[in-house]
Amino acid sequence: MALGDNRTQTQSWQEADSQHHLHPFTTHPELRAAGPRVITRGEGVYIYDSEGHKMLDGMSGLWCVQLGYGNKKLVEAGAEALAKLSYYNTFFQTTNPYVAELAELVAKLTPPGLDEMVFANSGSEANDTAVKLVRYYWNLKKRTSKKAIITRELSYHGVTLAAASLTGLTPMHPQFDLPLPGFHHIGPPPYWYGYAKDCSPEDFTDVCVAALEDKILELGPDNVGAFCGEPVMGAGGMITPPPGYWPKIEAICHKYDVLLWSDEVICGFGRTGSWFGCQTYGFNPDIITVAKGLSSGYQPISATILGGDVAETIRSADQEMSHGFTYSGHPVTAAVALANIKEMQRLDLVGADGAERAAYFQERIRSLMDHPLAGEVRGVGFLGAVELVEDKVSRKHFPEKRNVGLTCRNACMEKGLIIRAVRDIMVMSPPLVIDRSEIDELVDTTRQCMDITLDAIGA
Ligand SMILES: Cc1ncc(COP(=O)(O)O)c(C=O)c1O
Numbered sequence: 001m002a003l004g005d006n007r008t009q010t011q012s013w014q015e016a017d018s019q020h021h022l023h024p025f026t027t028h029p030e031l032r033a034a035g036p037r038v039i040t041r042g043e044g045v046y047i048y049d050s051e052g053h054k055m056l057d058g059m060s061g062l063w064c065v066q067l068g069y070g071n072k073k074l075v076e077a078g079a080e081a082l083a084k085l086s087y088y089n090t091f092f093q094t095t096n097p098y099v100a101e102l103a104e105l106v107a108k109l110t111p112p113g114l115d116e117m118v119f120a121n122s123g124s125e126a127n128d129t130a131v132k133l134v135r136y137y138w139n140l141k142k143r144t145s146k147k148a149i150i151t152r153e154l155s156y157h158g159v160t161l162a163a164a165s166l167t168g169l170t171p172m173h174p175q176f177d178l179p180l181p182g183f184h185h186i187g188p189p190p191y192w193y194g195y196a197k198d199c200s201p202e203d204f205t206d207v208c209v210a211a212l213e214d215k216i217l218e219l220g221p222d223n224v225g226a227f228c229g230e231p232v233m234g235a236g237g238m239i240t241p242p243p244g245y246w247p248k249i250e251a252i253c254h255k256y257d258v259l260l261w262s263d264e265v266i267c268g269f270g271r272t273g274s275w276f277g278c279q280t281y282g283f284n285p286d287i288i289t290v291a292k293g294l295s296s297g298y299q300p301i302s303a304t305i306l307g308g309d310v311a312e313t314i315r316s317a318d319q320e321m322s323h324g325f326t327y328s329g330h331p332v333t334a335a336v337a338l339a340n341i342k343e344m345q346r347l348d349l350v351g352a353d354g355a356e357r358a359a360y361f362q363e364r365i366r367s368l369m370d371h372p373l374a375g376e377v378r379g380v381g382f383l384g385a386v387e388l389v390e391d392k393v394s395r396k397h398f399p400e401k402r403n404v405g406l407t408c409r410n411a412c413m414e415k416g417l418i419i420r421a422v423r424d425i426m427v428m429s430p431p432l433v434i435d436r437s438e439i440d441e442l443v444d445t446t447r448q449c450m451d452i453t454l455d456a457i458g459a
Contacts, residue, residue, distance in 0.1 A: 010050040042069025058419040064297030068431040077339030090329035099329035109275045114307035119329040123265035123291035124158025126302035131162040146225040153187040154236030190241040193376040201242035209248040226259035231277025234266040238385035246283035261287040269293030270350040273381035301333035349432045364443040384428040411449035
């Protein structure tokens, strides 16, 4: 890139970016005023910007870099596949060795029966595909009225027209005239700390499950095709479900012949301590959608995994399934995903080694509970959250305009730690390879920044 007389390389990249690049989930005038941070390198759990700042990535990028950055095995697998078969499609009765082996390996890790999959490129596309396959399944079953899909308030399922319609974070709807018809959101979400001040977690489970049953009865069981939920709600505030929630949801779905679909775009591939979140929470979905951790985010690849009668019905339909992308099962993305899973297995990230470090992470984040701002600390596996409140006893939150979560997040950035603020919930989702000393750094820096936040807001 040609540099202007007085511009640094960073300024030159910032100007080029600002003039031509509309960023996701960004207020563009704000970005243009500040200039984007340019990330140039990643290694292990750290990323580096163009000015040489080192940051511990406590969010694994966007919840995806299970193996951390720069894993050589994945780099080599990608390079080899690029050189050998840079592209070919999986239409017209063709496949490639990488995607064939990947499908077989994923099917070995999923719960029994969930062993047929459609590949795509992103979590949103996997979810969009699942919406279409729910419709296709019920059409094949000649129960063509079963088309409504129920999700939850505060859920996040992506950005395509269907995935954003599934999403229960309502600010994502008005700009695009969403949700589309046929998508229904129930409340309360299973967010005990935020919604249930006078109710035990067990009783709150029943309230949330009753909301699903009520909605199915309101729409009519013959009109409801599927219920879709994240085992742990990520973008909505790292919401772990109250006890017994998922098995009870499963029972309601069975009672009314409604497909149960687990959106594991975040929870899949070891994030909650098992290969899949449904294993951690003890339920049996008909459909699982995955992305992110499938390739540790090194390549864009996702899958819609089908089980039971859905898999059998679609597999045995004597007609062309009119769905699939140019890049479904792309050899390079599949090769990298295959290497990723093998590397996760070799490093025992979802076995005893991962479990020991996940337990240490959970123990360390819980030590933050004695901080004056900490209302609740929650988490599972390598997911963690600290919810900041004005009053611990009444669980009173700060007024939104005080931007307490953002203040804490920005303080962390200044100190070289990336965590996310969802409202005033400080969310962490570090790489699964994070070691004990890096966990200490993550938690100690968070505490320091909670102190800075406390000072800044004068609470
Ligand atoms: C649970 C869940 N589903 C779907 C998506 C959408 O994935 P993508 O951004 O790859 O389209 C996300 C992204 O964060 C997610 O968290």
